[in-house]
Amino acid sequence: MGNTDSKLNFRKAVIQLTTKTQPVEATDDAFWDQFWADSTTTVQDVFALVPAAEIRAVREESPSNLATLCYKAVEKLVQGAESGCPTEREKTVVLNCCRMLTRILPYIFEDQDWRGFFWSTVPGAGRAGMDEIDDDEDEGARPLAESLLLAIADLLFCPDFTVQSHKRNGPDSVEDMRSLDSCEYIWEAGVGFAQSPPLNYIHDLNRTELLRLLLTCFSEAMYLPPSSDTSILNPWVTFFCSTENRHALPLFTSLLNVVCAYDPVGYGIPYNHLMFADYREALVEQALQILITTLDHEGVSGPHQAPPPSSLDEQESSGPDNLFVNYLSRIHREEDYDFVLKGLARLLSNPLTTTYLPNSTKKIQFHQEMLVLFWKLCDFNKKFLYFVLKSSDVLDILVPILYYLNDARADQSRVGLMHIGVFILLLLSGERNFGVRLNKPYSLHVTMDIPVFTGTHADLLITVFHKIITSGHQRLQPLFDCLLTIVVNVSPYLKSLSMVAANKLLHLLEAFSTQWYLFSANQNHHLVFFLLEAFNNIIQYQFDGNCNLVYAIIRKRSVFHQLANLPTDTATIHKALQKKKKAPDGISRTSSQETVSMEGSTPAVPAEPGTLKASLVAIPAIDKLTEKSQVSEDGTMVTVSRMDSPPKTTEPDPSASAGASDTESNSGRDNEDVFYTEAEMERRRLSSTSSVSYWNPTPEWALSWKAKLPLQTIMRLLQVLVPQVEKICIDKGLTDESEILKFLQHGTLVGLLPVPHPILIRKYQANAGTAMWFRTYMWGVVYLRNVDPPIWYDTDVRLFEIQRM
Numbered sequence: 001m002g003n004t005d006s007k008l009n010f011r012k013a014v015i016q017l018t019t020k021t022q023p024v025e026a027t028d029d030a031f032w033d034q035f036w037a038d039s040t041t042t043v044q045d046v047f048a049l050v051p052a053a054e055i056r057a058v059r060e061e062s063p064s065n066l067a068t069l070c071y072k073a074v075e076k077l078v079q080g081a082e083s084g085c086p087t088e089r090e091k092t093v094v095l096n097c098c099r100m101l102t103r104i105l106p107y108i109f110e111d112q113d114w115r116g117f118f119w120s121t122v123p124g125a126g127r128a129g130m131d132e133i134d135d136d137e138d139e140g141a142r143p144l145a146e147s148l149l150l151a152i153a154d155l156l157f158c159p160d161f162t163v164q165s166h167k168r169n170g171p172d173s174v175e176d177m178r179s180l181d182s183c184e185y186i187w188e189a190g191v192g193f194a195q196s197p198p199l200n201y202i203h204d205l206n207r208t209e210l211l212r213l214l215l216t217c218f219s220e221a222m223y224l225p226p227s228s229d230t231s232i233l234n235p236w237v238t239f240f241c242s243t244e245n246r247h248a249l250p251l252f253t254s255l256l257n258v259v260c261a262y263d264p265v266g267y268g269i270p271y272n273h274l275m276f277a278d279y280r281e282a283l284v285e286q287a288l289q290i291l292i293t294t295l296d297h298e299g300v301s302g303p304h305q306a307p308p309p310s311s312l313d314e315q316e317s318s319g320p321d322n323l324f325v326n327y328l329s330r331i332h333r334e335e336d337y338d339f340v341l342k343g344l345a346r347l348l349s350n351p352l353t354t355t356y357l358p359n360s361t362k363k364i365q366f367h368q369e370m371l372v373l374f375w376k377l378c379d380f381n382k383k384f385l386y387f388v389l390k391s392s393d394v395l396d397i398l399v400p401i402l403y404y405l406n407d408a409r410a411d412q413s414r415v416g417l418m419h420i421g422v423f424i425l426l427l428l429s430g431e432r433n434f435g436v437r438l439n440k441p442y443s444l445h446v447t448m449d450i451p452v453f454t455g456t457h458a459d460l461l462i463t464v465f466h467k468i469i470t471s472g473h474q475r476l477q478p479l480f481d482c483l484l485t486i487v488v489n490v491s492p493y494l495k496s497l498s499m500v501a502a503n504k505l506l507h508l509l510e511a512f513s514t515q516w517y518l519f520s521a522n523q524n525h526h527l528v529f530f531l532l533e534a535f536n537n538i539i540q541y542q543f544d545g546n547c548n549l550v551y552a553i554i555r556k557r558s559v560f561h562q563l564a565n566l567p568t569d570t571a572t573i574h575k576a577l578q579k580k581k582k583a584p585d586g587i588s589r590t591s592s593q594e595t596v597s598m599e600g601s602t603p604a605v606p607a608e609p610g611t612l613k614a615s616l617v618a619i620p621a622i623d624k625l626t627e628k629s630q631v632s633e634d635g636t637m638v639t640v641s642r643m644d645s646p647p648k649t650t651e652p653d654p655s656a657s658a659g660a661s662d663t664e665s666n667s668g669r670d671n672e673d674v675f676y677t678e679a680e681m682e683r684r685r686l687s688s689t690s691s692v693s694y695w696n697p698t699p700e701w702a703l704s705w706k707a708k709l710p711l712q713t714i715m716r717l718l719q720v721l722v723p724q725v726e727k728i729c730i731d732k733g734l735t736d737e738s739e740i741l742k743f744l745q746h747g748t749l750v751g752l753l754p755v756p757h758p759i760l761i762r763k764y765q766a767n768a769g770t771a772m773w774f775r776t777y778m779w780g781v782v783y784l785r786n787v788d789p790p791i792w793y794d795t796d797v798r799l800f801e802i803q804r805m
Contacts, residue, residue, distance in 0.1 A: 006038040011049050018054045023064040032072045036096035039088075043209065046099040047789040055107045059114065067117065070104065073097040074148045081154035084177045085161045094155060095206065098213045101148070102791060105216045109223040110796040118145035119235065145217070149240045152214050153247040156254075157182035162207045164197050182250040190257030190343075191336045201279040208279070211286035212791070214240070215782065218293045222779050222797040226617050228768040234296070241294050241322040248323040252294075255287040256328075259373070260343025264350055264362045281364070288369045289782050294324040295376045296775055329380045337387040344374050345396035352403050352446045367404065368781045371420045372774070378427055379766065389433035392440050395457055399446060401425060402464045406448050409472035410604040413613035413805050416777045418468075422482045423764070425461075426625070429486040430763030432635065435493030449601040455498030462487065462497070466504035470511070473606070481523075481622035484508075484530035485762050491537040492631075492759045496545035502552040505531065510559050515566070515576035519697045525705050526622075528563070533760075536713045539749075540756040547744035550717070551737065554725060557718050564711050568702035577697075607805040614780025615801040620769035626762035637761060712754055720752050776800050 013034035017024070024031055058066045080094040108114045121143050142150075154177060159165035163185040187207070189196035217236045224232075241248060262284045331337070348371070350364045374397065378385040388394050401421045408414035428434040438458035450463045465483045468476060487505075497505075511517065512527040535553065538546050553560070607613070619625070629637040721744070728743055729735075780800050783792050 006040050007045060007049065009034060010038060010041060010045070014050050014054060017065055017069065018058050018062070020062060020065060023062065024068060026068050026072065032069070035069070035100055036073070036076060036093045037089075038096065039092045041096055041099065043099045043102065043212070043789050046096075046103050050100075050103050052107070052794060055104060059107060059111060066104070070101070070108070070118070071144065073101050074144055074151070077101075077151040077155065078147055081151040081158070082177060084158055085155075091161055091206075094161075095209055098209045102213045102216045102789075105213075106219065106223075106792050106795040109220045115220065115223070118148070119143045145236060146239055146244070149214075149217065149236065150245065152210050152217075153240070153245050153251060156207060156210055156251060157185050157247055159185070162203050162210065163187065164200065164203070182247045186250050186257065187254035188257035188261045190253070190261050190339050191331060192253050193257065196261075199280070204279040204283045208283045208286050211283070211290050212786075215286065215289055215293065215786075216791055218290075219779070219782070219792065221293075221296075221775065222783065222792060222799045223795075225798045226772050226776060226800075228772060230768055230771055237294050237296070238322070241324045243323065245323075249327060252291075252324050252327045255291050256340070258287045259284055259291065259347075260340050262343070263346065264364050265353075278362070281362075285366050285369075285785070288366055288373060289785070291324070292369055292372045292376065292778055293782065294322070295328060295373075295380070296778060297322045297325045325380055328377065331381060332383060334387065337384055340377065340384070341388060341393055341397075344370060344377075345393065345400075348374075348397060348400035352400055366785070367400070368417055368420070369785075371401070371404075371417075371424060372778055372781070375420065375424055375427070375774075378424075385427075385431070386433075389428070389431050389437065392437050394428065394434060394437050395440060398425070398428075398438075398457060398461070399444060402460060403446055403448060406450060406464045406467055407604055409468045409476065411607045412473050412475055413607035413611045415473075415475050416614070416616055416780060418472075418476060418479065419616070419619065419773070420777065422479050422486070423770070425486050426482050426489075427764045429489035430626075430629075430761055432493065432631070432761075435490035438490055438493070439495045447601045449603045451500055453498050453500040455501060456494075456496070458490065458494045459498040459501040461490075462501040462504055466508060469508060471604070478619060480527055481530070482625070484527055484534070485622055485626065488530050488534045488537070489761050491534040492541045494538060494546070495542055497538070497549050499548045499552070502546075502549040505534070505549070506552045506556045506559070509535075510556065513559060513563050515572065516579045518566070519573050519576045519702065520695075522695060522697075523621075529705075529708075529710070532710050532714070536710055536757065537759065539713055539717060540753065541759070543749060547741050550721070550744050551741055553714060554718065554722060557722060560711060560714055560718065563709060564715065566702075566706055568699045568706055570699055573697050573699065573702065609805060611805040612784055613803050613805060614776070614783060615803060616780065617769075617772050617776050619773055620767060622762070624767055624769060625764060627765045629761045629763050631759040631761060637763075640760070716753055717749060720749060721747070 013031070016031070026032075055066075058069075074097075076093050076097045080090055080097075083090060085091045085094055108117060121141055156162050157180065158177065159167070159180070166184070185197075186193040187197065218234060218240075220236055221234050239245075245251075258280075262280060264278070264281065331340070347364060348367055350362075351367060378388070388397065401424060404417055405421045408417050438461065439456050442455060442457045442460045448464070450460075450467055453459055453463060465487065469480060469483065509528065509531045512524065512531065518525050518528070535549070538549055543550070628640040630640050632638055724747075725740055725743070728740065732739070776799055783797065783800075783802070786792070
């Protein structure tokens with residue numbers, strides 16, 4: 001009964017706030033205390049009892065009351081942070097203020113006139129209330145946002161509220177919050193901290209509430225439209241991650257350790273997640289979202305990286321101002337790298353675990369945030385990237401990514417997941433070690449709907465990529481360049497492709513080299529160039545072990561002859577485009593010798609109708625995403641400037657506005673100052689394919705790139721081997737391919753092929769376009785994953801659009 005009464009009183013207070021035409025004085029504690037005094041209110045109650053329409057009504061009609069409500073809530077948090085919340089009542093007040101601010105802040109952010117409100121120092125209302133806060137410190141002069149952020153930071157290390165107290169019970173047991181060294185209260189063992197404090201679910205719940213409020217503070221970014229200006233920083237994140245926050249280091253360490261130490265399987269008891277509530281999971285989720293949003297910071301890649309100190313807690317003046325980025329870039333001990341990598345791999349692999357008992361293990365849902373964190377680690381800490389690639393541990397990251405890519409390929413609501421998975425593989429493929437690691441035999445057999453094969457991790461990668469290209473949805477077409485760039489980057493190191501993978505690559509070439517596909521868009525021939533480059537790399541550098549690929553090339557030799565003799569006259573081009581109008585938009589999905597999928601696998605399915613998705617900005621073209629590097633004889637990489645690209649890319653393209661290489665783009669989306677949403681890109685693509693005037697391929701254009709097709713190596717191989725294979729078949733009456741493979745295995749082309757070309761690697765490079773893509777993707781994920789309570793639902797976000805499938 002009491003519970004119902006208290007909810008009724010809370011609701012009455014909300015109604016009073018919305019109906020009072022006169023401002024309520026900040027000194028009227030009896031009125032304001034109604035919002036946070038009740039011990040039975042949950043965050044779900046606050047969201048239900050404070051409707052969006054009423055918050056907006058107060059904002060428009062009684063702005064001073066909304067201002068005072070915010071001030072009073074922050075004031076209570078500041079008082080709680082100073083006193084250390086020794087009583088249960090104070091703890092309740094702090095939690096209720098957190099819930100109230102979490103509810104209100106998005107409505108402050110969505111209104112441009114209110115956005116600066118938390119950063120004003122002399123408020124129009126509620127000044128008297130603020131004066132009560134310890135005048136010696138002159139806290140009143142701080143902007144409200146700063147007071148709020150510092151209070152949250154203090155409260156996250158508050159003994160007996162969010163951390164274990166180190167004092168024994170007694171009359172003087174309250175610890176002084178000002179002198180408390182929070183580095184002794186890090187939440188979990190791991191990076192820079194050896195002790196693992198006992199689990200306390202109350203502390204976990206309280207931390208989760210505070211982190212949820214912190215995430216809501218950071219979410220102002222959602223209410224600003226996409227912009228290429230990387231100098232615009234999020235003021236909330238900038239202040240929280242500055243030296244003003246004395247808890248920055250212990251909090252960063254706590255968040256990272258809580259995430260990387262989490263084991264959702266627990267004690268290995270089947271169905272344990274159905275018997276016990278896992279309060280740690282909610283904390284891990286919030287901690288992960290705080291980490292990735294604080295790390296949304298530009299300008300630390302490559303040469304700007306801070307030098308590693310002798311230990312993480314040494315303050316260095318160098319490095320970025322954002323301390324979280326600074327600390328992340330300076331982690332350097334091997335045991336710390338090992339702890340982080342094993343934690344990430346364990347969590348990314350969690351949804352892949354299959355057991356004989358259906359639904360018996362807990363499946364986590366935050367793999368997208370994990371991928372963003374892995375990306376940030378590799379981007380900001382190059383030594384971590386090299387550590388990942390130093391051993392075959394990188395495959396523990398690769399297999400889950402391939403699983404997610406394959407699983408999401410038909411689901412348009414997960415197009416962002418597809419992109420980040422591909423971006424990570426593009427980043428890794430720029431390093432030689434990644435290609436070398438792919439030669440490890442694949443024996444895991446995670447259940448995926450791909451053909452059964454026996455081979456290496458390279459075979460798995462190629463088979464999944466083939467599946468994405470041939471049976472993914474249309475919106476994935478911009479990723480084809482990236483997928484094939486990854487294949488080219490690793491190709492010089494692949495020692496032995498399986499017959500399944502070799503056939504998949506040949507099928508892609510067959511599909512991409514049809515006349516209607518080559519002529520139907522300005523960029524389509526690039527895909528053929530990528531595949532030919534991959535074949536050339538394998539033939540020149542790994543011929544000995546790749547008899548399966550050589551055999552597949554010989555069997556499909558007509559494809560190469562057709563390419564070499566591609567007609568480029570106007571009549572042929574016109575006829576091919578007429579055929580295109582009749583053909584479905586996409587590549588041939590047949591004749592790939594599709595074999596039976598793995599047992600127990602379920603096919604990739606489209607999104608359920610009604611699924612919500614966040615829009616994304618379009619990604620830059622592949623030549624903006626990567627820079628070319630040439631591998632020299634000693635294995636070091638030398639960047640190839642755009643001016644002295646290899647000869648094949650120097651001829652200008654007559655139909656383009658400016659000269660571009662065969663695998664570089666002139667598409668409108670390269671203008672990094674213009675961000676199109678994917679929907680706009682789709683409309684532009686459809687309008688461009690429907691209007692012949694927009695794209696009118698000419699014989700000159702077709703000849704310009706046909707002349708540069710790198711067919712010389714393959715034609716020489718066919719010239720030498722085809723007659724030999726035919727002779728064996730006739731002489732021995734062979735029909736069995738195993739004999740032919742045996743012959744090819746022991747054959748050699750030494751001295752018969754052209755001089756090997758230098759290996760060219762396209763390494764990922766950060767730019768304004770990808771930075772903006774990551775921001776929209778990350779906040780879109782955060783928006784959609786926070787549904788209980790639905791913090792941002794139905795507010796006027798502008799960074800992306802929320803669309804219903």
